[in-house]
Amino acid sequence: MELSPExxxxxxxxxxxxxxxxxxxxxxxxxxxxxVLLDDLDMGQSGLSYHMKILCESxxxxxxxxxxxxxxxxxxxxSREALLLLKAITTPNAAANDKGCCSK
Amino acid sequence: MELSPExxxxxxxxxxxxxxxxxxxxxxxxxxxxxVLLDDLDMGQSGLSYHMKILCESxxxxxxxxxxxxxxxxxxxxSREALLLLKAITTPNAAANDKGCCSK
DNA sequence: ATTTCATATTGACATTTTTTGATTTGGCGC
DNA sequence: GCGCCAAATCAAAAAATGTCAATATGAAAT
Numbered sequence: 001m002e003l004s005p006e007x008x009x010x011x012x013x014x015x016x017x018x019x020x021x022x023x024x025x026x027x028x029x030x031x032x033x034x035x036v037l038l039d040d041l042d043m044g045q046s047g048l049s050y051h052m053k054i055l056c057e058s059x060x061x062x063x064x065x066x067x068x069x070x071x072x073x074x075x076x077x078x079s080r081e082a083l084l085l086l087k088a089i090t091t092p093n094a095a096a097n098d099k100g101c102c103s104k
Numbered sequence: 105m106e107l108s109p110e111x112x113x114x115x116x117x118x119x120x121x122x123x124x125x126x127x128x129x130x131x132x133x134x135x136x137x138x139x140v141l142l143d144d145l146d147m148g149q150s151g152l153s154y155h156m157k158i159l160c161e162s163x164x165x166x167x168x169x170x171x172x173x174x175x176x177x178x179x180x181x182x183s184r185e186a187l188l189l190l191k192a193i194t195t196p197n198a199a200a201n202d203k204g205c206c207s208k
Numbered sequence: 209a210t211t212t213c214a215t216a217t218t219g220a221c222a223t224t225t226t227t228t229g230a231t232t233t234g235g236c237g238c
Numbered sequence: 239g240c241g242c243c244a245a246a247t248c249a250a251a252a253a254a255t256g257t258c259a260a261t262a263t264g265a266a267a268t
Contacts (some may be wrong), residue, residue, distance in 0.1 A: 005122045005125050005126065006122065008119070008125055009119065009120050009121060009122050009125060010120075011119075012116050012120040013120045014118035015112070015113070015115075015120075015190070015193065016113050016114075016116040016117045016119075016120045017111065017117035017225090018113050018114060019226090021109050021113060021193065022109065022110055024193055024194070025190060025193075027131045028193075028194075028195065028196055028197045029195065029196070029197055033106055033244095033247095034245065035244075036246075043227085044227080044228065044229085044264090045244085045245070045246095046227085046228070046229075046230095046246080046247080046248095047226080047227060047228075048233085048245090049245060049246055049247080050225095050226075050227085050246095050247095051226090052245095053208060053246085054248045059193065065235090067235065067236070067244090068234075068235050068236065068242095068243065068245075069244065069245085070244075070245065070246095074196065079194035079195075082194065083187065083190055083194070086119070086186060086187055086190055087187060088130075088188070089119065089125065089128055089129075089179055090128070090132075090164065090183035090186065091132065091183075092132055092133070092134065092178065093132045093133055121255090121256085123256090127264085137214095138215065138236080139214075139215095140213075140222070141227085143261065147257090148257080148259085149214085149216090150216080150217080150218090150257080150258070150259080150260095151256080151257060151258075152213090152215090153215060153216055153217080154216090154256075155216095155256090156215095169265090170266075171214090171265065171266065172212095172213065172214045172215075172265050172266065173214065173215085199212065
């Protein structure tokens with residue numbers, strides 16, 4: 001798993017937009033073709049494509065080409081990594097330095 | 105833990121900006137006063153205040169007033185909830201419906 | 209009460225992200 | 239090849255977000 005502020009921010013971009021959360025919610029029930037997503041969601045074809053690109057680049061979603069259709073699903077590995085990353089970001093690190101500041 | 109696409113997106117907004125990731129990284133080593141954050145980070149006072157507000161509203165950071173100083177720290181509960189939320193969002197739900205679509 | 213200092217808020221502006229419609233690309237069948 | 243369809247890309251507009259400087263608020267000290 002790679003680490004860099006840039007990459008990390010990118011991962012979480014997947015989750016900070018309501019439309020993308022809606023897409024993920026649909027994908028929770030299994031792999032879906034873009035056309036299915038398209039008529040379950042209130043958005044146009046190019047809009048969906050835009051969001052799918054962001055989701056794929058974040059690593060949370062994988063795509064699979066099948067003829068002229070594209071199928072998307074939640075990436076097992078991507079999800080696992082995001083979870084680890086979130087844990088890492090929010091866990092106090094070993095040497096909790098409470099060096100004073102200000103008046104304290 | 106409350107759920108709504110809106111609230112969920114808000115939680116993850118905390119993590120999708122590099123400056124905020126930098127702030128969280130500093131907070132990992134323990135509670136910090138705004139003034140300390142201020143000179144460890146390359147940003148102005150009002151900028152810091154702006155980001156701290158977002159972090160607090162996401163539930164990931166807690167603030168504590170002490171006289172005229174404000175101390176910030178990573179919220180244990182907020183982090184735990186974010187982790188659960190992320191898990192929920194990315195975990196396939198029970199009834200994996202693979203109903204066909206398109207040609208499939 | 210006045211001053212001082214830390215932080216919050218505001219408003220103007222720049223930057224980034226998202227939306228929309230039009231066009232392009234690429235696979236498939238004819 | 240040509241036409242058809244799904245999806246990607248592009249370009250322009252719209253909306254949201256981040257930045258910066260100025261000002262306001264509120265607590266403490268004098």
